[in-house]
Amino acid sequence: MNSPPPAALVRATLRLQFRAGMTIDDATALVPQFARLGISHLYASPLFAARPGSTHGYDTVAYDRIDPALGGEAALTRLADRLHAHGMGLILDIVPNHMAVDAHNAWWMDVLAWGQASAHATWFDIDWHDPDPDLHGRVLLPFLDRPLPEAIVAGSLELRHDGEGGLFHIHHYEHRFPLCPASYAGLLAQVDAPGALLAAFTTVALRDAPGAEADSALAALRHWVATQRGQGAMARLAILHDGCDPAGRTRLEHLLAVQSWRLACWREAATRINWRRFFDITGLVAVCVERAEVFEAMHGYLFSLYQRGLVDGVRVDHIDGLAAPAAYCQRLRARLDALGRLRPESALPGAAVYVEKILATNEDLPAAWPIAGTTGYDFMNQVSAVLHDDRAAPVLDRLWATCGPDAKACGLIAREARAQLLAEGFVAEFGRLTRLLATALKARGEDGTPAGLQAVLEAVLVFFTLYRTYFGDEVVQDHTEDGAALHAAARAARPRLETGLEPVLDAVMRVLSARPEHAPAACVRRAEQAFEHLTAPLAAKSTEDTTFYRYGRLISRNEVGADPARLGLTVADFHAGCTARARLHPAAMLTTATHDHKRGEDSRARLAVLSEMAPQWCAQVSEWFAQNGAQVAIGPDRIDELMLYQSMLGAWPLIPFASMATREAWCERIVQWQTKALREAKRHTNWLDPDAAYEEACTVFVRRLVANGAFMAQMEQVVARIAPAGALNGLAQTLLRLTTPGMPDLYQGCDLWDFSLVDPDNRRPVDFGLRHALLEHTNSFDVSAATWRTGQVKLDLIRRILSFRARYPDLFAKGSYQPLEAEGADRDHAIAFLRQHDGFSLLVVAPRLPLGMEVQADTLALGRDMALRVAVAQHAGPWHSLLGAAPVQAATPFTRGQVPVVCLVHDAGGRGLS
CATH class of the missing domain: 3.30.1590.10 (Maltooligosyl trehalose synthase, domain 2)
Incomplete structure (x- = not known):
């Protein structure tokens, strides 16, 4: 029962945000377009009844009906029928952790x-x-x-x-x-x-x-x-x-x-x-889905939809919020498997289950969860990191150090944020945990003063970096990683405790690591679960919603699932992650953009280029510091100013501003982002007690910059220098998402360039009409690259590879993953690997650190010869390019004058590639 299920026939998903102008019938009309793109499953945001006026659906008020505002079950039936007519299915985002505190609940x-x-x-x-x-x-x-x-x-x-x-x-x-x-x-x-x-x-x-x-x-x-x-x-x-x-x-x-x-x-x-x-949202109350009657009440209608073939898989929101995630996953898997035999013959096979889970570096999904994998934050981190040049860290660190006393190391900032949130945002939860632990210690014959216990707990929580442990789960499972993380926090906390508190720390560790198979007392289990219910929101709020807005060394690494302290990842480490995923969760979701990302995937890809020109970037920022006249005592200070420049650079449009109105609209987006960033950082202002004077000063500064022709021209020059390389980075991460082990997910609108900012900016309506028109034009890849600023080259890359995945799904679902050694002076500029299955070989070579490849601004083609060879075995017969490019030699894939994005296929059986 604990083994992962057979991979469902999910080749590629497209995440669609419903509400805010998108109804189920609106999505139904788009199905032929998604099918033509090569999507196998629509991946829907929550569709159950939500608080009236909801813009996202995570504020559920009832689980027994599709939201009438979206069209109800009748509209869902129409969507399912249209999907099935195109051989497609539906994966539904479900929210078992919480409901809206609302009169409609x-x-x-x-x-x-x-x-x-x-x-x-x-x-x-x-x-x-x-x-x-x-x-x-x-x-x-x-x-x-x-x-x-x-x-x-x-x-x-x-x-x-x-x-x-x-x-x-x-x-x-x-x-x-x-x-x-x-x-x-x-x-x-x-x-x-x-x-x-x-x-x-x-x-x-x-x-x-x-x-x-x-x-x-x-x-x-x-x-x-x-x-x-x-x-x-x-x-x-x-x-x-x-x-x-x-x-x-x-x-x-x-x-x-x-x-x-x-x-x-x-x-x-x-x-x-x-x-x-x-988390700390008082409008959402946690649900005890671990209780059998609650599980049935929350999932009964979902199971009916699945049994009738209207839904084909689920994405579980915030799995770490549940008291017993392993037990939940096993119960969900068992029910879906049992119902699978009752589905209509026309229904798609399998029921993929994905979970939203943030994995820390070197953290694996618990083996006791019978799921396809995560929703892809881990991959988003890996593919972004491998496109950064880690050698830039010392240079960027020196610029960061000039930004004032708050410009500290990332780890220290995160610990300070945790301490602040414990003292201000989670006081009630911390108090309850302290009381439950005191009761558990007393029941075990151990004791500690309230003040001592609070000091121990605070120290442990400040140094506990994972989202949570799983000792409080109901399932007997491997707790090696849990124990290691818990005891690492204890080791870091121990030197900071007052003399005499070490025994209390040891006693707390024994309570928090009690296993269910050892039959701990109920009070111990309650203390464990309270700890695990606190660490997850504490990690999210202190890292994603605080540290990411305080630490500004290079904000392309300040992304959900990532550790900003780690600037880059080696190619070998990237391959290791792909190899592990192929072995453990070959059907896991791969994403590079979500409704929760901090900035768009192509914005991150562009900012990554700064790591290749760190000295020049630092010099430019220092010049802006000197010339733009930010009033540090009024706002913004150096940290906020540095993050602003990066956000402006990342969100800068590829097409020049057509009018004052378009420039003003862009300025408003930046101002909206900045206000949210300042409040999330909680340094000068916050959501509870906004400092209107500081926020207004920062807004005035942005507007003054946008009105300053000389500054805008300088920003345009920087963008002109890095945008072509940034676009090549964007194509590289797209290629890797489409071809490495796992199942690629496409966030709505990201088939073209995505320079969005944090929500609500990343949830803006998508121009699907434009995408439909571009799909009608089938150019060669090189021709599309020659007009790369339109984004059609990215759309063309996605369409071509997804089309191939549709024809040869087993190559990706079952094929091996073999990292290839790059040789020569330019070996750092390539990520190369083979996928092989049943006589087919797919050779992928993605560009890396493209600024040093002298990418041509108009065509994205290589501007110089590359000293690069790929150690690939000889094959009889030719390799065929999925990108329709000029003939490419597999061993020397990057050719001067060609776009360095390579995806070649070889059929040893001579069956042809229709």
């Missing part, structure tokens, strides 16, 4: 209405035993715009009745908080409601739980409220509980006091919240 609202008596009380990760007396048995709702007493006095809490559902609610702007029906008898007595209705709700109060009596009483209430007398009574109740009036304020306070929730200002979320969120 019936499960959540039931918990708020009935508290622990709700059938869903254990479906969400709520601490019903919080030691705070005011929260014991209650849920904190930190959604008020000010402290509760002030909100009451301001009259921003209004009592209203929902005529459709029958419940009373407290309204606070867009929020609705349901009142428990057990409190309705006292409410209705204040307005002389009918005696029978009062009697019915008295019975409800006695039961203090949902059931037939409550349903009957609510039905009677709805009926009475629909009358003129009832409507008048509701109006009087609202007045009687008006917080602007002293008497009304008292009544409202008494009413709130008897609910199963407590209202609080949004600022109290970090310090008091007693339920698990998605």
Whole structure:
């Protein structure tokens, strides 16, 4: 059961972001275009019902229906039919970790209405035993715009009745908080409601739980409220509980006091919240999918869609947020396998399961997860790193060191960010973990003072660099990597602890590494899971959402899944990663762009060129520092200024600004990125308490730069120098994504050049009409390269190779991966390998460090002879180029005057290459 499933027939996916202008029927119309490109599966963002107005779908409110805003199941059926007509399938992004805290979430609202008596009380990760007396048995709702007493006095809490559902609610702007029906008898007595209705709700109060009596009483209430007398009574109740009036304020306070929730200002979320969120987003509540009944409720409709052939695979969002990822994957795999036998004969075989998982350097996916692989962040890191010149690190470090006292080493910045987030963003979660560990230690006969335990935990968490361990999982599995990571953090933390805390550290390590097969006490398991639930969001927020915006040495390496401290990767190490993937997860997803990336794939590829000209780049930046007059005391400071120049350079368009309007639109994108970057960095401003003066100063600086003709001309000159090499880097990473072991994923719109910035910029609508028109023109690869600024050369590369993958899928799904040695003085400029299967050989040679190859600005062709040979065995008969290029010698693939992107195929059986 723990072995990976047979690879499903997934050749290539196209990730499509629904909502924000893209409906399911819109996608259906695009299917022929995707099929022509060579896509085998559409890879959809979440489609289940989400919070009204959602722009992404990760704020799910119900798992039992396709979102009506997208077209509902009828539209999904039409999409599936069109996909099947083209031999294609659908992979659906699912969100088992969390749901939206929203009035449209019936499960959540039931918990708020009935508290622990709700059938869903254990479906969400709520601490019903919080030691705070005011929260014991209650849920904190930190959604008020000010402290509760002030909100009451301001009259921003209004009592209203929902005529459709029958419940009373407290309204606070867009929020609705349901009142428990057990409190309705006292409410209705204040307005002389009918005696029978009062009697019915008295019975409800006695039961203090949902059931037939409550349903009957609510039905009677709805009926009475629909009358003129009832409507008048509701109006009087609202007045009687008006917080602007002293008497009304008292009544409202008494009413709130008897609910199963407590209202609080949004600022109290970090310090008091007693339920698990998605990261630090208070609008998303964690779901206990490890409970069998919750798993069934969340997946029942999905399984129905799969059984009926409407869905063919899944992508699991944020797998590390689950309490037991291995158990979840095994349960999901088993159900899909069982249902596979019931699918229509016309349905595609297999059910690919991909998981969104951030892997650290040298970290492997747990073997106990029966999945196809990750969604590709690991590959995105590897292919980006191998295109950087690691020899530039010392030069770039010297520039970085001139940027002020905050320009520290990346590791130190990350540790400081973790400490800051523990002290400010995750105070409640840290407090809960400390309490659970204290209980676990006491149960094991070990002890430690609260202050000592906090000091030990903080030190360990600051030095723990993985997303999480898996000791708290339910599955017996190999914990070698878990233990190594945990004890590495302990070793780093030990010298920083006060004398006498070493025994506490050792005791904590024993608790956190307890294995399920050793039957640890329940309190130990809870402590382990609390630790693992904290390290994942702490890693994400401190690295991706803080360090990436504080460390500006070269921001092309500040990407999800990457370690910015590691500038480059050797070709040998890149091959090692591909070889490992071929052995362990040959069907893993390969991506270079996602809806969560920090900057577009071709923006990163362009910025990578700076590592080849580090001295010149540093000189240019120093000149800009001197001439552009940033007011360091006002903003931006040197770090923010350095990151701004890089972002402008990476997002600079290949086609000159057509008008002042287009330049202004580009400027607005940069300003939007900068504001988000400044707040994420949390150095001068942040999301909770924005420093308007600093942000405005930075915005003014950007606008002044864009209005400065001399500066814009200098920026244009830098772009002109590096853009051709950057484009070749972009083609190289595309070629490697399409041909190395794994399954290539294409993010929407990235079949042309992608110079996007962080979301929401990377989720802008895509011009699919333009792409359709370009697909209609089939030029030779060299002709497309001669107009490379349009992006058609990238589209042509993708179309040609995906078309070949469609004709010979086994070469990629089952073929071997053989790294090839590059020889000669220019050997560092090539990444070469063979894929072989059933007599077919595919030779791939991708360019690397292209600035030194003297790439021609107009054609991307080599401007000099290359001292480069590839150690490939002789084959009888010719090699054929998939790119339709001029004849190429396999052993000397890079020829002066040709675009150095090589993909050759040889058929030993002489079967021809149709």
